Amino acid sequence: xxxxxxxxxxxxxxxxxxxxxxxxxxxxxxxxxxxxxxxxxxxxxxxxxxxxxxxxxxxxxxxxxxxxxxxxxxxxxxxxxxxxxxxxxx
Numbered sequence: 181x182x183x184x185x186x187x188x189x190x191x192x193x194x195x196x197x198x199x200x201x202x203x204x205x206x207x208x209x210x211x212x213x214x215x216x217x218x219x220x221x222x223x224x225x226x227x228x229x230x231x232x233x234x235x236x237x238x239x240x241x242x243x244x245x246x247x248x249x250x251x252x253x254x255x256x257x258x259x260x261x262x263x264x265x266x267x268x269x270x
Contacts, residue, residue, distance in 0.1 A: 224255050228249060238257075
């Protein structure tokens with residue numbers, strides 16, 4: 181489980197500060213098979229290819245932030261989303 185990984189904003193590098201999109205890219209390099217979901221306040225965000233997975237699975241819209249695809253949704257739907265990911269599509 182990646183929840184809370186590098187929540188200090190350093191990306192695991194002592195003394196470094198990076199934005200959430202850079203952090204997502206760095207973690208994705210280490211864990212390419214995971215769908216990364218970042219909790220930001222009352223919302224959750226995904227970046228890059230993960231945004232397309234979330235958007236197509238739950239019929240959400242994709243935005244571009246600094247030319248990076250993003251998909252945001254309320255953290256209230258996260259539990260429902262995790263349940264749906266565990267089910268097979270027919």
